[in-house]
Amino acid sequence: MYNDSMRDLVRTLLAELGEDPTRDGLARTPERVERALKFLTSGYDADVATVLNGALFDVDYSEMVIVKDIDFYSLCEHHLLPFFGKCHVAYVPRGKVIGLSKIPRLVEVFSRRLQVQERLTNQIANTLRETLNPLGVAVVLEATHLCMSMRGVQKQNSTAVTSAMHGVLREDARTRMEFLELIRRRGGATSWSAMSEQGAACVAEEV
């Protein structure tokens, strides 16, 4: 059975790490790890169309819509260690909006997979582009990567910032600044100058 084999693999992993998989504290660990990993990768089973279904509305509204400080948790595909932080999303509608609660749900669908931060950022932005055909869309992710901080790679408290911007949010400087100002207020990203330098996070370093 598939389930048994995943547990067997975890048992083997524990033994390879020099542990005794049969000792009390570890006896049920393979089962827990399996359940945890299945949950943390449950985004593979979620269908984006189903998630967004029935939440699109025609409106006569063309001001920027912003949902900021969405908490997300994901696993880096290079080390299977967590990276987590805040996601900020903005779009300028072209006659169509999406229910606000669907945006955090969309972030969840893509973050509960093995990811790199750059791809996660693009997937959220591209889905909104395809679904809403908006005048512009922007997604910014600020994240801490445990594969960097726990292993003492570079600055342990550094945050990786990635962004995907399209349409008026890319081309119109005033609209883009308005978005960046709004997400910077109250706990948003602190260092925009670091955006281009730090974007690489886990990608630059695949050891």
Ligand SMILES: [Zn+2]
């Ligand atoms: Zn990593």
